């Protein structure tokens with residue numbers, strides 16, 4: 665997404681405000697001008713459009729408070745000291761211009777203040793950061809479509825600009841109503857990265873927005889599945905909801921991974937302790953005659969399939 669190639673040193677110089685290095689390209693900036701903080705009022709003269717919208721911006725808070733140090737307040741909180749820029753009559757190379765930054769540079773600029781809200785460690789190892797999708801890919805400070813969270817587009821549309829394939833999953837017959845606005849991507853995902861999961865293999869992150877400390881996001885809404893149950897169905901907590909369900913949507917009822925329930929069950933309960941779980945998983949007893957269609961509808965009898973407080977076989 666780089667619009668212009670500058671040598672790395674020059675980019676760093678912009679970020680850290682050592683714009684003196686670039687004066688060769690900036691005829692109007694005399695070397696004698698110290699790069700001082702000049703206060704946001706000065707910016708108004710030449711950037712009236714940006715200035716006039718700024719009092720509605722959550723970043724205006726630092727101005728309204730009136731007690732913040734210069735490097736943390738107003739326009740210069742992000743763009744750095746404006747002294748040289750003003751003396752030069754403008755220019756992109758005389759001030760921290762986001763349009764000239766690489767994604768990691770923009771990210772570090774935002775994190776000087778936001779590492780309190782966002783975990784630095786998680787954001788640095790997130791699939792987004794690794795793919796150079798940084799703050800400005802999703803947020804727009806001056807032209808936000810949503811005043812809250814300053815998103816560049818309404819959330820679902822924002823995510824679909826890059827994850828177009830996911831839209832179709834939310835059109836399937838059984839689905840979370842994300843396209844209808846009832847559920848949001850951020851109910852289950854944290855676009856800023858997240859901790860490794862404590863369920864499944866602990867590696868498949870998919871940047872999930874955990875419930876409480878480290879529970880599956882699903883439990884925020886489906887609280888009846890949280891337990892703890894006296895008789896727990898091991899895979900629900902240990903391997904995770906997505907073992908049996910397709911979280912976005914499915915052609916099968918109840919978002920199941922397989923078209924008929926018993927084929928979900930038989931992935932594990934498939935006889936003789938063999939199969940994926942290898943030992944540990946009971947097979948059905950001889951009373952279960954799978955030739956009898958009745959027995960194929962496992963959850964007709966095993967109604968508490970997510971865990972039970974009264975029956976070890978989840979029959980009630």
Ligand code: HEC
Pocket residue numbers: 704707708711714715718723738739740741742743762763800803804805806807
């Ligand atoms: C929270 C950080 C932040 C603050 C505070 C901030 N800006 Fe920006 N500014 C940005 C970012 C990021 C961009 C790049 C475009 C975008 O993401 O909206 C930008 C872009 C600009 C641009 C380029 C034109 C444009 O609209 O894209 C100008 C000019 C500008 N800012 C001036 C200002 C002025 C004047 C103020 C104070 C009234 C200010 N900025 C406050 C982050 C900030």
Ligand code: HEC
Pocket residue numbers: 702703704706707708709710711739740743745746747749750753754755756759760761762763764
């Ligand atoms: C004397 C007029 C003037 C003043 C005062 C001024 N600017 Fe600028 N600014 C400009 C001009 C001209 C440009 C170059 C625009 C271009 O090249 O598209 C510019 C560019 C910028 C850019 C880069 C935009 C980009 O494309 O990424 C930022 C950021 C910026 N100004 C912020 C500020 C801030 C913050 C202040 C107050 C400290 C300020 N300006 C004061 C005239 C001014």
Ligand code: HEC
Pocket residue numbers: 722723725726735736737741742770773774775776777778799800803805811812813814
């Ligand atoms: C100088 C410190 C500072 C910098 C740098 C900064 N922010 Fe902020 N940001 C704040 C403060 C303070 C708030 C207001 C928090 C509040 O409302 O309590 C805020 C609010 C926000 C919000 C809105 C949160 C909400 O609840 O609606 C977003 C989004 C945001 N910042 C994104 C960014 C991005 C993106 C950047 C980099 C381009 C950035 N910020 C740079 C200090 C900063």
Ligand code: HEC
Pocket residue numbers: 771774775778781782787792797798799800801802803813815819850855856
């Ligand atoms: C992939 C898109 C994406 C990227 C990249 C991204 N954000 Fe966000 N951000 C969001 C969305 C979506 C929300 C709203 C979350 C919600 O609705 O709960 C948000 C919310 C926020 C908030 C307010 C709520 C909170 O979690 O504290 C802040 C502050 C923020 N982002 C800052 C940043 C900063 C700083 C960066 C870069 C380091 C960044 N974001 C990168 C999409 C993104």
Ligand code: HEC
Pocket residue numbers: 820823824827830840842847848849850851852853868870872881906911912
């Ligand atoms: C109901 C919770 C939930 C919602 C809502 C949700 N996701 Fe997911 N998503 C998940 C889970 C859980 C996984 C991991 C799937 C797995 O482990 O098999 C995932 C995986 C993903 C993946 C990586 C795997 C893949 O399919 O490529 C992407 C990308 C993704 N989601 C994007 C989105 C976007 C974009 C939205 C909103 C339009 C969204 N998700 C809404 C729960 C959700």
Ligand code: HEC
Pocket residue numbers: 791792795797801802819822823824825826827849850853855868869870871
């Ligand atoms: C600017 C493009 C862009 C935007 C906007 C964007 N993403 Fe991504 N996203 C990516 C890229 C690139 C990757 C990494 C490669 C991949 O897995 O496709 C990724 C990966 C993901 C993953 C998979 C993580 C993993 O561990 O496999 C999830 C989940 C995800 N994004 C969710 C979201 C959500 C939710 C939003 C909206 C808030 C969003 N993305 C917005 C580009 C984007």
Ligand code: HEC
Pocket residue numbers: 838839840841846847848851852881882883884885886905906909910911917918919920
């Ligand atoms: C933000 C709340 C929320 C989160 C988080 C959430 N769900 Fe849901 N879920 C719902 C709602 C609401 C419905 C009802 C469907 C509808 O309204 O169309 C639903 C429906 C379902 C259904 C189908 C129920 C039926 O009767 O057809 C399943 C299965 C399901 N969710 C599983 C999950 C899983 C697995 C996760 C985690 C990956 C999850 N949910 C995360 C709110 C949520």
Ligand code: HEC
Pocket residue numbers: 880882883886889890897899900901904905906907908909918925928963969970
């Ligand atoms: C071992 C497989 C399995 C696991 C793991 C699993 N489910 Fe289910 N779930 C099912 C089956 C089978 C049904 C269909 C039940 C029916 O049709 O009566 C179902 C139905 C549902 C329903 C809709 C009916 C109801 O009981 O409300 C929701 C919601 C749901 N599951 C959420 C979850 C959540 C959340 C998790 C993780 C905490 C989870 N499931 C883990 C197998 C599983």
Ligand code: HEC
Pocket residue numbers: 897898899903907908925926928929930931932933941944945946962963966969976977978
């Ligand atoms: C991902 C693997 C997996 C899937 C899929 C699965 N189970 Fe299980 N199930 C287990 C494990 C592991 C146990 C625990 C066995 C133990 O505690 O000895 C268990 C235990 C049970 C028990 C209780 C046995 C006992 O006495 O402890 C019943 C009944 C049961 N499952 C029925 C089902 C049904 C019905 C389905 C389909 C809806 C299903 N299971 C899907 C892995 C699975």
Ligand code: HEC
Pocket residue numbers: 926929930933946947948949951952958959960961962963964965966977979
């Ligand atoms: C008609 C009701 C009914 C149906 C349908 C049913 N079961 Fe059962 N299941 C039971 C009863 C009753 C028990 C406990 C008594 C027993 O062991 O036979 C049981 C026990 C189990 C056990 C534990 C075995 C043990 O040794 O403790 C497993 C595993 C099991 N069922 C899996 C399944 C699976 C998988 C299906 C679907 C293919 C299924 N059941 C369908 C009634 C049913």
